[in-house]
Every structure is written in structure tokens, then in C-alpha cells.
Amino acid sequence: FRKVVRQSKFLHVFGQPVENDQCYDAICVSRVTRDSNFCAVNPTFVAVIVEASGGGAFMVLPVLKTGRIDKSYPTVCGHTGPVLDIDWCPHNDHVIASGSEDCTVMVWQIPENGLTQPLTEPVVILEGHSKRVGIVTWHPTARNVLLSAGLGQHGDWWNVGIAEELGESKPRNPALPSHPCGQGSIIGSCTGDHAEEGSLVADASSGFPQPSSWLSVSGKPSGREEPGGRRLLPITIFSSAPLQENLEEPMALQELDSSNGALLPFYDPDTNVIYVCGKGDSSIRYFEITEEPPYIHFLNTFTSKEPQRGMGWMPKRGLDVNKCEIARFYKLHERKCEPIIMTVPRKSDLFQDDLYPDTAGPEAAMEAEEWVAGKTAGPVLISLREAYVPSKQRDLKVSKKNMLHESRSAPTPSTGSATRLSATAMPAAVPSISISATPGGGGGLxxxxxxxxxxxxxxxxxxxxxxxLEEQLSRIENGDV
Incomplete structure (x- = not known):
């Protein structure tokens, strides 16, 4: 009998690096040994954690600013310890969060045209962790909700809009929390012992509603080697059916060649394709996920000469739909960031509806208060048919609730340093007023x-x-009035 070949539009997806002049050269990538991506990308900026003396820093470059980067190019440098993780806000392309070894989380507002001088003043400083913060990630659908966590400790949920802690997320085995699911109500955690058993553990935070479907991948390869030096990648998959009761056993296991470091998984829910990049490896493996057994179907491997020290992932709304681009990675070398484009080969110049269904846009589906109250909502979808152009971003506004006493004005922060408040935002400076009393002018004390x-x-x-007026404007922008 002739073997039947599985039909899929992604069987021939291929990866291709860009030309040298389209890379970002002369970037001194951080040498800190951590399992985070070290790179965060959105349609406007590329952010890379870099080496810095006397503290921690990361570089923010406009996406179109390619070529050799000057050594004196300004950085974001407010942490007193190395920066371990960064993440762009999905609802504002000019807001980015950073976690550091100094046990703080900082949220930054990037100017519209990028940095012209070093940025040392964050919009918000969040303090509450007793150990270094190795993971920061934004809620995918709720505005201003941020999760921060580190190895061996709980995760903290924050409402950045009012700089308050919403609560703790305590995974059953707190070691390496993953990103929240599509609706942000479940997070996955993976520990060394469970990775060795080839399983993934995911816990829902108490009080938070649960979604109907999601997919999660272990960030650690299994420690158990199979014959031929292969290891198992634990993948937990949920279809549209109710959540699986037993989260100890994954629904599928995929064998991978031995990797030098942690695995960095990227899942595209629009195409059901998952990309797995090994840190310290030189390849990107990609698989298609289906609802029928065996669930995981190997597609291909993109291999390059240099190993990757980190990897960034462009949101779908930042891709070039005219070239059938379905994914774009930003691979970190020792001193370079190299974009890699994943393309479906097609000759037609028409818009490919099957490759680009409506995808998550920059608008939040709900406010932080609604999510805490129990509301769930999927992302607000947009069409890429018209080669999506980002709308003008609005600045991150932080409420000064409970920050100022009625009897005194707010202090003005000094240059190069921020007033550190436990889980509070930095207040804006009050305009100064000069009053002088001239002798003989008729005015007494x-x-x-x-x-x-x-x-x-x-x-x-x-x-x-x-x-x-700000509250009224916010309600108008959100469509409440």
C-alpha cells in the first residue's frame, strides 16, 4: 500500500536569515546565565538585555534602525543589579517591564521616536520580591496586569495602572512559571524533578476563572535521555474540550535531539504551529499541533552556524503579509541580533486568508478590575488584510491614589535616581512656584x-x-460613555 502523506499548508515552511545590513550589529549581549529570552520585540521596537557596569541595562532600538549600533547609544539603565527578563506590554508598544537581580520590577515608557538619552526614571517601581525577579510577563487580554516571578518563589500579580499588588499565584511546584494562557487565567510551572519525569504541571490561581482551551510547553528538556542521545520535550495540549483533570501526565511527548540549554517555546495559535529554540543550540524546530492523535507533527528544522544566546518573537501584527511571512524571530548572537523570517512559499500576490485569520490586536479586552472580579475575555481581534498599521499609542497613566497627603505636595525625584516606594508609582513633579518678599514693598511675613x-x-x-479630567478621558477612550 502506498503511504498516505498528511495534508498541511505548513509542510514546506522554511526559515531564512535577513541580509547583514538588516541585522543589529555591535550589541554586547548580556552574559548572565539565565533561561529567559533576553530579547523582546513588538512592531515598533526591539529590546535586548546588554552588559552594563554598575547595574543592569537593556537597549531599545526602533525596528527599522538596523546596521551597526554606536557604542554610545543610550540604554534603559535604572536597575542596580543585572536585568534578567524584559517584556513589552501587548496593549501599548511603548511600555516595557523589566525584572532584575535587585529584586524589583520596573515599568518604562519609551518615547515615541526611541531613546535620545539614557532612560533612568521608570514610570513605576514594584517592590515586594525577596529574591531576584527572573520572569516578567503581561496579561494577554487585561489592561495593565503584570505577572512577576523568580525561581523558588511565588508569582505576584500587579495592577500597574494603580501600582498595587493584586495577589499571589502559587504553583504546585514553584520553580519556573511559564507565560499565562490565552486568557491569562492559568499559568504553567515546570520544575527540575517534573521535567525529568517528562511532565508539565499547571495550576490555576485561586479565584481566577479558567479558560476553555490552551496549550503549554515545558521550558526545560527532560533530563532522561533516550537511546541515541535524544531527550523528551513535554507538551501539554488542551483542545476545545473541558480542561484535562490529570495535569501530571502530558497528552503528548515529542523526542528532540540533545540540547545544550533550556528550550524556548513559541506557540502561534493562529496557525497552530509551535517553534522550539534551544538556548545554546543553533536550530529552530517547528511542529504543527492538531486536535487528533498523535497531536504533534514535526514539520522541519531551521539550522544556522552560530548558537543562539536568546530569542525574540514578533507579534503577528508586525509581520509582512505581502511575503507570506508567518513568523519572525530575533536571534541573539554574542554581539549581534539577527532576524530570521519563516515563510510559506506561495506565488500568488493576493492576501492569503488561510494564513492570516483575524489575530490579537493592541486593544485590551477588559480592565484589570474586571479581570480580578472574575471576568474572562479572549483578545480583541484585528484583520491583517490591509497590512495593519499601528495606531498612535497613548501614554501609560498611573493613578496617584493614596500617594499624596492632603497637607503636602509630592516630592520631585532627583536626576538619575527614582524614589523607591513599595508597590507604588513615582508621583509626577508638582510645578514649582517662586515667591519673593521685597523689603519695603509693604508685604509682611x-x-x-x-x-x-x-x-x-x-x-x-x-x-x-x-x-x-483624566478619568473622564479614560472612560471616553474605553467607550464607557
Whole structure:
């Protein structure tokens, strides 16, 4: 009998690196030995964790600023310890979070045209971790919700909009939490002992609603070697059916060649293709996921000469739909960041509807308060038919709730340093007012004090009015009124 070949539009997907002049050269990538990606990408910026003396830093480059990067190019440098992980906000291409060995999480607002000078003042400083923060990741559908975690400890959920902690997520075996699922109500955790058993453990945070479908991949290869030096990659898959009761046993196991380091998985829910990059490896393996057994189907392997020290992943709305590009990676070398394009070979110049279904856009589906109250919502979808053009981003606004006493104004932060508050945002500086009393001018000390008190009252009233107008503007932008 003739062997039947499985039909799939992704059987011939191939990877191709860009030309040298389209890479980002002369970047000194961080040498910290961590399992994070070290790179975060969105349609506007490329961020890379770099070596820095006297603290931690990462570089933010406009996507189109390729070629050789000057040594004096400004960085984001507010941490006192090495930066371990970075992640762009999915709902604002100019906001990025960073976690560091100094046990803090910082949220930064990047100027519209990129950095022209070093950025040392974060919008928010979140403190509460007792150990280094190795993972930061944003909620995929709720605005301003951030998860931070580190090895051997719980994860903390934050509402960045008001700089408050929402609660803790305590995985059954807290060691290496993964990204939240598509609706952000379940996170996966993987530990060394469970990785050796070839399984993935995922726990739902108490009180948070559960989604109907998701896919998760272990970030660690199995420690058990099979004949021929192969190891198992644990993959847990859930279809549209209710959640599997036994999360100790994965629904599928895929054999992989021995890898030098941690595995960095990237899953595309639009195409059901999963890409697995080995840190310290020189290949990208990709598989197609189906709802029928055996669930995992190997497609191909992209191999290059240099091993990767990290990997960034471009959101679907940042791809070139005119070239049938279905994925783009940003591979970190020792001193270079190299984009790699994954393409479906087709000759037609028409828009390929089957390759580009409506995908997640930059708008949040719900507010942080709605998610905490129990609401779940999938991403707000957009069409890529018109070669999606990003809309103008709005600045991250942090409420000054409970931050200012009625009897005194907010302090003005000094240059190059931030006032550290436990789980609070940095208050904006109050405009300074100069008052002088000229001898012989008829104004005594009592009159000056009265004028000062009147001006303080005026500043307070204007501040309250600004807060009300900002809240009204926010409601208008969100469509509440």
C-alpha cells in the first residue's frame, strides 16, 4: 500500500536569515546565565538585555534602525543589579517591564521616536520580591496586569495602572512559571524533578476563572535521555474540550535531539504551529499541533552556524503579509541580533486568508478590575488584510491614589535616581512656584504665608480637576460613555 502523506499548508515552511545590513550589529549581549529570552520585540521596537557596569541595562532600538549600533547609544539603565527578563506590554508598544537581580520590577515608557538619552526614571517601581525577579510577563487580554516571578518563589500579580499588588499565584511546584494562557487565567510551572519525569504541571490561581482551551510547553528538556542521545520535550495540549483533570501526565511527548540549554517555546495559535529554540543550540524546530492523535507533527528544522544566546518573537501584527511571512524571530548572537523570517512559499500576490485569520490586536479586552472580579475575555481581534498599521499609542497613566497627603505636595525625584516606594508609582513633579518678599514693598511675613497657602490650595484644586479630567478621558477612550 502506498503511504498516505498528511495534508498541511505548513509542510514546506522554511526559515531564512535577513541580509547583514538588516541585522543589529555591535550589541554586547548580556552574559548572565539565565533561561529567559533576553530579547523582546513588538512592531515598533526591539529590546535586548546588554552588559552594563554598575547595574543592569537593556537597549531599545526602533525596528527599522538596523546596521551597526554606536557604542554610545543610550540604554534603559535604572536597575542596580543585572536585568534578567524584559517584556513589552501587548496593549501599548511603548511600555516595557523589566525584572532584575535587585529584586524589583520596573515599568518604562519609551518615547515615541526611541531613546535620545539614557532612560533612568521608570514610570513605576514594584517592590515586594525577596529574591531576584527572573520572569516578567503581561496579561494577554487585561489592561495593565503584570505577572512577576523568580525561581523558588511565588508569582505576584500587579495592577500597574494603580501600582498595587493584586495577589499571589502559587504553583504546585514553584520553580519556573511559564507565560499565562490565552486568557491569562492559568499559568504553567515546570520544575527540575517534573521535567525529568517528562511532565508539565499547571495550576490555576485561586479565584481566577479558567479558560476553555490552551496549550503549554515545558521550558526545560527532560533530563532522561533516550537511546541515541535524544531527550523528551513535554507538551501539554488542551483542545476545545473541558480542561484535562490529570495535569501530571502530558497528552503528548515529542523526542528532540540533545540540547545544550533550556528550550524556548513559541506557540502561534493562529496557525497552530509551535517553534522550539534551544538556548545554546543553533536550530529552530517547528511542529504543527492538531486536535487528533498523535497531536504533534514535526514539520522541519531551521539550522544556522552560530548558537543562539536568546530569542525574540514578533507579534503577528508586525509581520509582512505581502511575503507570506508567518513568523519572525530575533536571534541573539554574542554581539549581534539577527532576524530570521519563516515563510510559506506561495506565488500568488493576493492576501492569503488561510494564513492570516483575524489575530490579537493592541486593544485590551477588559480592565484589570474586571479581570480580578472574575471576568474572562479572549483578545480583541484585528484583520491583517490591509497590512495593519499601528495606531498612535497613548501614554501609560498611573493613578496617584493614596500617594499624596492632603497637607503636602509630592516630592520631585532627583536626576538619575527614582524614589523607591513599595508597590507604588513615582508621583509626577508638582510645578514649582517662586515667591519673593521685597523689603519695603509693604508685604509682611503674614501676607506672604497667606499668599503661599492660597497658592497651595489652588494647586490642590487644579490637581483634583486634572485627575477628574483624566478619568473622564479614560472612560471616553474605553467607550464607557
Amino acid at each position: 503674614e501676607e506672604v504665608l497667606q499668599e503661599l497657602q492660597a497658592l497651595r490650595l489652588q494647586v490642590k484644586e487644579q490637581g483634583e480637576r486634572i485627575s477628574r
